[in-house]
Amino acid sequence: MGITEIAFYILAAIGVISALVTVTARHPIYSILGLVTCFFSISGHYILMNAQFLGLVNIIVYAGAIIVLFLFVVMMMNLGEIQETSKNLIWKIMAALAAGCLMLVLVAALKVSDNLVSAQPDNNIGLVETLGNVLLHEYLVPFIMTSILLNAAMIGAVLLSNKENKLQNI
Amino acid sequence: MNIEIISGVSVQAYIWLSLILFAIGVFGVLSRKNAIVIFMSVELMLNAANLLLVAFSKMYADTSAQVFVMFTMAVAAAEVAVGLAILVLMYRNTKTVNIDVLSKIKG
Numbered sequence: 001m002g003i004t005e006i007a008f009y010i011l012a013a014i015g016v017i018s019a020l021v022t023v024t025a026r027h028p029i030y031s032i033l034g035l036v037t038c039f040f041s042i043s044g045h046y047i048l049m050n051a052q053f054l055g056l057v058n059i060i061v062y063a064g065a066i067i068v069l070f071l072f073v074v075m076m077m078n079l080g081e082i083q084e085t086s087k088n089l090i091w092k093i094m095a096a097l098a099a100g101c102l103m104l105v106l107v108a109a110l111k112v113s114d115n116l117v118s119a120q121p122d123n124n125i126g127l128v129e130t131l132g133n134v135l136l137h138e139y140l141v142p143f144i145m146t147s148i149l150l151n152a153a154m155i156g157a158v159l160l161s162n163k164e165n166k167l168q169n170i
Numbered sequence: 171m172n173i174e175i176i177s178g179v180s181v182q183a184y185i186w187l188s189l190i191l192f193a194i195g196v197f198g199v200l201s202r203k204n205a206i207v208i209f210m211s212v213e214l215m216l217n218a219a220n221l222l223l224v225a226f227s228k229m230y231a232d233t234s235a236q237v238f239v240m241f242t243m244a245v246a247a248a249e250v251a252v253g254l255a256i257l258v259l260m261y262r263n264t265k266t267v268n269i270d271v272l273s274k275i276k277g
Contacts, residue, residue, distance in 0.1 A: 005178030012187050019191055019214055023198030023207070031207050035214065038191075042217050045184075049176055049228045054236055058220075061243050066213065066250050073254050074206060077261050095200035103193040110185060121175075122231035126224075134233045135240070146244045153248030160255035 007048055015041035028074045036067045051126030175228045184225035191218035205257055205267040209250070216246050 014037065021034030039062040046055035124130050135143055173181050191214060198211030220239045227235030257267060264271050 099197035157251040157255040
């Protein structure tokens with residue numbers, strides 16, 4: 001068993017356990033902590049696959065921006081546990097059944113799919129230089145569209161979080 | 171048939187990991203009442219899909235998938251900004267983020 005294999009299984013175990021903590025924790029703060037652990041383990045997977053750029057961007061965007069946004073909102077609302085209804089257990093069992101069925105369908109679809117053929121391995125595809133070349137040559141227009149999308153999202157968020165009376169004036 | 175994408179680990183292992191993470195995300199969306207936790211489960215599903223894209227990009231030695239993952243991250247950031255603004259608005263009006271309360275707004 002090589003070092004990468006051991007690292008893969010450790011990271012996978014951390015990711016799955018923290019994902020389970022995210023969806024089952026009673027208090028939203030614990031959910032957020034589970035989610036940030038899961039994101040870090042996924043970043044570890046990216047770095048394991050030599051996708052260094054995506055590993056770093058994943059940490060910066062998800063752990064740095066999105067998680068802080070979640071944490072900020074939860075702390076601002078000062079939420080405790082939400083009173084869950086008495087039908088909670090049946091609801092959870094049904095949800096687990098539905099998620100299990102979805103996974104079963106996906107696995108079955110994979111089983112009947114054609115055999116996978118791999119290309120020549122290339123260790124340079126995840127590096128910043130390669131990705132930057134592709135991003136700024138082939139995908140230049142989508143890249144600029146992304147900036148417009150982020151700008152629109154920012155304006156929308158500011159507009160939505162305004163006080164209601166100001167919103168009516170616009 | 172196992173194809174190793176990094177030494178000792180086949181692409182099938184990454185497919186299984188992504189499927190498990192995605193199913194956990196679906197379970198979270200269906201079982202929770204807290205809108206913020208539902209939102210976090212959606213993020214989990216997005217990340218599972220990203221992980222699978224990167225694994226296949228490594229397998230086919232294709233850079234386009236990784237560029238696509240970057241675009242997905244940008245869309246996720248935009249989605250979180252707008253979604254959390256909507257949640258803050260909902261909290262301001264109803265003083266809760268329980269999604270059962272939202273059944274009142276049906277037309």
